Amino acid sequence: MLSVINRRTLLQTQRRFSISHKVCALRAPTAKDEEVLMDLLNNRKGAIINDPEILKKYNSDWSGQYIGKSPIVVRPKTTKEVSSIMEYCNSEKIGVTPQSGNTGVVGGSVPIKNEVILSMEGLNEIISFDEDNGILYCEAGCILQTLQDKVSSDYDHLVPIDLGAKGTCMIGGNFATNAGGQYFFRFGSIHANVIGIEVVLPNGNILDLMTSSRKDNTGYDLKHLFIGAEGTLGVITKVGLTCPRLPRARNTVFLACNTFDDVLKTMSCAKEELGEILAAYEFMDKEVLDQVASEKKIPIVNEDGENYRFCVLVETQGSNDDHDNSKMESFLEMTMENGHVIDGVMAQDLSQVHEMWEIRESCNPVIKSQGCNYKYDLSLPMKEYYDIAEEMRERLSSRTDIMVVNWGHVIDGNIHLNIITPGKFDVDQEVKDLIEPYIFESVVKRGGSISAEHGLGQCKNNLLGIYAKNDRVLSVMQNLKTFFDPNGICNPGKFLPTKATP
């Protein structure tokens, strides 16, 4: 494999680089700045938050792992207001942390120090829906689930992005982090579905990269540069997104496999038998199911009432109920007959579909309460997908108080590997040193990615040059950052390395 070789070379040779992108000294916002910003927001009530109690929520992520010290949250309601805020902060060299739903797991939307928090929650208008082309236009602060509900109920279409945090995350944040989620296999990434964006550059300039055409080959396709850039090149204020028609039929099954090889064989069979209606193939191991079982009933367990070694959630979405049922039956027959699937249950109605998805979507929130989480969001070659979990268990085997729990989008090669130690916020340095950098080196050796869909934020930014990109690519990235954000005010301390690598 081409890239495996490249990555291996990377590991051996790319250990040094200099941080070449200019980082200005940014200053803390003062009471005077607050006045100016309030003025720019037309002295609107609630446009600025400086109450220390309310600030706490904005200064911290949901896991409580990342804590910033911002003295002020600004809450614009229009692109023009975002523009004037950015222009002012840029001229004054004040750092700005754009914040959408703040549901990320790498601290990307929490300030490092005293940056102004730019909350996008006020830009929450659905602009229009083009029914001829199936295109949704909306502001960046719209909640994903609100969009899903509106698009399906009013327009009979489907938002092609779905993830556990849908009730809180915002579409602009989804774009800025190139969010993947459970239907990535079916609909592709945001790069596949974006029609346009509007973005405010660090200097306040508004860049209109919107279009109403599905095809438009006029000039460099700049919009892709801002997708997944975690707000370090500018602030996304509006998006245009293609939406497929709402499926008429939806079938969801929960299946059990004895071995990981059976999980893969069943997946291959699903691709073959379910073909174009296969929408999701989600993976959970016994370890995570045991945790989820404390809060939700797992739909299938073995004769002793225990969770199976592995479970998968398979969903189809199609246009013809009879055809889809027949395909699903043929798939189930085949996998049961060849013994790759040992038990299974099919959702009988939409509420059972939702129950199955709740199991899958509970994995992350449930383990949050179990101890201190070390979270890894990895891409791996299909055949080695679960090897990394076994390897980490072996490596940590001397510590019987540690759990290695796993779930993920196996059909995309994306595993969410979580290591849990007792004690909620007490980082166990001995354990951490056993995990890192070992796990990253193992992933790179296998030709995978150390961040499949969660991004870098302030958690993995310093790993970028060690385990992901070589000096040359990193240098282009750093120079591009300087090109768009010469003062470095946009989400400082995130995404790109802030430390030279060893």
Added chain:
Amino acid sequence: MLSVINRRTLLQTQRRFSISHKVCALRAPTAKDEEVLMDLLNNRKGAIINDPEILKKYNSDWSGQYIGKSPIVVRPKTTKEVSSIMEYCNSEKIGVTPQSGNTGVVGGSVPIKNEVILSMEGLNEIISFDEDNGILYCEAGCILQTLQDKVSSDYDHLVPIDLGAKGTCMIGGNFATNAGGQYFFRFGSIHANVIGIEVVLPNGNILDLMTSSRKDNTGYDLKHLFIGAEGTLGVITKVGLTCPRLPRARNTVFLACNTFDDVLKTMSCAKEELGEILAAYEFMDKEVLDQVASEKKIPIVNEDGENYRFCVLVETQGSNDDHDNSKMESFLEMTMENGHVIDGVMAQDLSQVHEMWEIRESCNPVIKSQGCNYKYDLSLPMKEYYDIAEEMRERLSSRTDIMVVNWGHVIDGNIHLNIITPGKFDVDQEVKDLIEPYIFESVVKRGGSISAEHGLGQCKNNLLGIYAKNDRVLSVMQNLKTFFDPNGICNPGKFLPTKATP
């Protein structure tokens, strides 16, 4: 509609911009340069072409409309050779025109003056196919059809790009022009299917943007910047492309409609009834069918033996023959019953499928021989898709020797509007003045795009700032060009404007 308004504003206000990106004086390659280049290519036989007779082919596009004056073609066989050529030409300020299959219609791969032609035909290795993930890795100079054949016969997968020029065009050129084609609706653009690229920057640096993961959120997603950039930021040397499984069933029908409204209603019905198996919905009007009929038998004609007003080619690709047939039957029944379709025929075997596609793919080559072609590749709002053709007929009605013939990917809103005047290479200035800029203004007023999939090249580059992008966006594009190519050696005179707009 958001963007319609934006575009309308554009038309009224964005008439001026300065060409801010630095354009160095480039020099012509000399005999001395030829020696150095030959040396860089290890004095390999055939590595350099300077025979005036053979040069003609490389200096001209297939239509004969664009003629360059390059004295030399270089034919590297490896990325390293491309790198050394670029490094030398950059240091010597010699322009380089990358050339793949040279099948474009906007003169993007033909030199303007005496640039060195960098032919990619020597980089034609298929590197590997990842069967677990369905990913093809190959060099940029592979012929599209060669890849299609190999991927389907050896790996049971499908290259998600298909276009009429497949027998000649190369995958690197497809990437560099963000080629659309007939299955765009089903599989999305190259942005949706790219896994990675390797690109040689103008200074010779090799940028490895390859990965073996479908999901990889580490750093700015630079690869998208080079897709559709027409070789003005660097030379794509390798690509990684996701390939879906080969469909088990394929149904193709050729249908006739009386009105364009019927074409749209039939399309809507196809989306509804064929759902996830709908793969292509291609449009041809009577005018183009009349031309094609001189070379190919059109499968359906009316009682008088004449071509119907409009025909569409509808294709399904799916995993179950019975299900697909049943869906197709239900679609046909519905459209015949409601009268939107007045005649139709279904391909009975693969050779009939190919015959139908040959009709559609003949549109472009057939009209080439009919006179002087004025070609327009436009995106339009669905309801106004054919209005532009009627409008141009009306505008040119005083000239009875002019034909306005149309075909295209109606499901993407993409029309190929062609105006034909007698006399192969004799540009009729009176006619041209009637067409342009009127047609572009009409497209912009309607909220469409003046280049849907063909790009800009040397044909539409000077329209970019007038009919597509506002000053601010254009300025970012020009500065990005300078960022990557400070000496302006990469495909000079293309893509970005070379003239100030009126």
